[in-house]
Amino acid sequence: MATGGSGAGSGSGGAGNDHYKRNTFTSYVAPLPGDMRATADTNEWCLPSDLRDVHLARPRLLPGEQIVASAPAYMYSPIEPMDSSINISHNNSNGNGMASVNDGGSHKEATFGLLSVTNFKLAFVPLHATSKRNPEAGVVTAPLCDLYQENTYLGRNEITLNNIDQIYTIAELGRAASALQAARMASHVSRRKKLEPFKQHNISGRIAALHIVCKNFRLLKFAFQQQDSKLSGASDHGKLIASALVRFAYPMRHDLSFAYAYREPYYSTLGPATGTSMYASKNDWARELIRCGATEWQVVSSASVPLLQNPLHAGKYTVPPHFVIPKSCTVDRFLDLSRAFCDSRAAFWVYSYGASAASLVRLAELQPAAQQDTKLENVMLELVRKCDERRQLKLLQLTDRLPSIQDVRRSYQKLRRLCTPETPEKFMLQDDKYLGLIEKTNWLFYVSLCLRYSSEAAATLRSGITCVLQESNGRDLCCAISSLTQLLLDPHFRTIDGFQSLVQKEWVALEHPFQRRLGHVYTAQGSGSGGSGSSGGNNGSELLEGEQSPVFLLFLDCVWQLLQQFPDEFEFTQTYLTSLWDACFMPIFDTFQFDTQAQRSKAVLDSQLVLRPVWDWGEQFSDKDKMFFSNPLYQRQKGDLAGAQSSAAGAGAAHRRSLAVGHNRGGTAGGASGSTPSRNTINPQLFATVSSVPQDRFLQPAHRICDLSVWDQCYYRWLPVLDIRGGGQPQVDLFHRLLLSNIAKVQRCLELQSYEELPDAYFEVTGESRSSLQKEETPVEDEAEYVDGVERRRKPTTKAGTPTNGFSPVSGNHLQLSSLSSFFPFGSPIAGDAPHQLYDILNSSSELLQDTTSILDKSSIL
Structure with missing residues (x-):
């Protein structure tokens, strides 16, 4: 904290902290974001020496990725208050780069770090006390979160430029005002301005904060440290980032996408045995x-149709490379009829069901010029009707219903x-x-x-009726x-x-x-x-x-x-x-x-x-x-x-x-x-003409609004205020996985006739102790057994008789389970030894999840 002087930022939360007195002493507290009263002696933001290397906290770059602009910034929680009563202070004792925010007695944090715009993403790299520093490269990177979903290409505080939908700038309120005050005024139209994609050169005035709204419901908020424009080398960090974003986040051509710059070779793991069909052939x-038993339909490839390969006629059609049409219609006639429909989307087969192979067909509407005459549409529907064994058809008009x-x-x-x-x-x-x-x-x-x-x-x-x-x-x-x-x-x-x-x-x-x-x-x-x-x-x-x-x-x-x-x-x-x-x-x-x-x-x-x-x-x-x-x-x-x-x-x-x-x-x-x-x-x-689709496994969902819910994991995962520790569907899901883990252990014990790996839940219910069971069962360590001709070895045990599988006692499980986020794996990470406990549950349950047979098909373990 600062030494000497009164009202120089002691962090008491008073109004006097909104400005700095005349610089008559050396301060170790960073000015408030947006504070314009920096002097030449404090041109380094008045930051402690261990925070002045913020530019070393650059993001990890992919091959072909380049940094467009970088600036120091504060990152705030989406709905944390940003007003004049907030005090920001850097703890010089540990240099953790976290801004302690006091607002009415509540403790919140604003993270200080480097905000960068590349040709692929917007990246914020914080300076944490637990940061890992690479002494050879001189790079500071944020620690990894074991139980937070980690993307190979994106960090936790990174978003792709494709994900950015709206950018709002918050103008500063005056020379003595802070970015926090400006951010508090974000709801006022005069201060919160939306950047339009095609007005890159109209960004005027200093920008104290940015609000970035993402297409996946994420809101990112950044505030910037401002410097006196009279100082040499001073720059408007907010304007620098905003200009880069509005230029690269709204590409006018598709070949400006990062995919064209990322030329790394791709080695597919989706081999020929995969069950995912690409429908590319x-x-x-x-x-x-x-599979559907649809015998009255035929597959057409555009590359094999001379009409579609003729440059004079190809531009009239927008059909896909492969599509399925009625056998009773020639390809040329079908294409001629398709010109009357929007996007050339005449009747395309997609699915058949039942013994009668009733078909599901997609059809576009007639072009506006042809809507007065429905003759061509009737001809197309009649061709579809001929493919139905019962000659029945139902037209489901979606335009008027959806x-x-x-x-x-x-x-x-x-x-x-x-x-x-x-x-x-x-x-x-x-x-x-x-x-x-x-x-x-x-x-x-x-x-x-x-x-x-x-x-x-x-x-x-x-009911055996074709649906269009x-x-x-x-x-x-x-x-x-x-x-x-x-x-x-x-x-x-x-x-x-x-x-x-x-x-x-x-x-x-x-x-x-x-x-x-x-x-x-x-x-x-x-x-x-x-x-x-x-x-x-x-x-x-x-x-x-x-x-x-x-x-x-x-x-x-x-x-x-x-x-x-x-x-x-x-x-x-x-x-x-x-x-x-x-x-x-x-x-x-x-x-x-x-x-x-x-x-x-x-x-x-x-x-x-x-x-x-x-x-x-x-x-x-x-x-x-x-x-x-x-x-x-x-x-x-x-x-x-x-x-x-x-x-x-x-x-x-x-x-x-x-x-x-x-x-x-x-x-x-x-x-x-x-x-x-x-x-x-x-x-x-x-091949056989009978459908292999089972007809007794259909679903009949409730579709009234009162039967529906809000998809909270997708829509609310970025709102920490709605996070419930130890609650929500992820908690239920983990208990199911824990149950599968216990089933897997019991089945393994029955197969090997060795009971030292029984789950802790068994001893909790029966009241027995694991040590007493170990005295009765004294297995030889690393003894090999053969089950169905396959050699299996017991896992070694500790002196206390507990298997060395990383699975803690029941009480530890409860502690670990209760620490989950309700938005897991998108919520806050789990600390302590919990990752190791969860990995044991996942590894045990995955043995059953990857099995091709049902758990219920196996012998009863009860």
């Missing part, structure tokens, strides 16, 4: 036709404002009328509508309803591999415009109103602001609602869904970065873009993180083994448990060989 679609993409965008923006309050006062005002505000967003209403009409479509298919989903362009909410319908009917799509295949088929292969809907690219016409979104024309890579709409998030929310209603029917967890939404803004992976396959191919050809599918989760996360993608309640049914990728000989690799869940220790499900799919084109007529 004709064979992938043919296998799906075989919200438009503009409605979804407005609802999302209202929901995000509710989840990103700037101040505690605003949070409390929202909390008082929370339910009313949630209702006004209409988000749950739209989720309800999606579940309702997907249930209607599923019921139509179950029609939407304006057939590429937005049509994707959501079609995907949800298949989730309700087919248990294969409720596995991790199956769900990833479903997203690839419905959203990627059939070309949902991710680039425009997620706002990856901006254009000077950003004020345009946009529309439903035709991807045709010469400006397909550009984005009108009115076309931004997180339709994919609406779909993920619907899937999360299904997880809540049917917790044992899905192999994946809400953590998997949340991580998938975050991955939409990771430009390194191409899955969610393009509107069409043609754009992706052009980027590879012209710019040598390295394609990396997001489904290769090992590229982003460690095995520890991927363990939380698996649902401990999921039970594989016998029908799942038969309803895999192939239902006939030679149709490819049988379904196996996803490689995303740790290491695949076993073989393919059901003892299948897992051979590589044939390179030759598969003819569905050569």
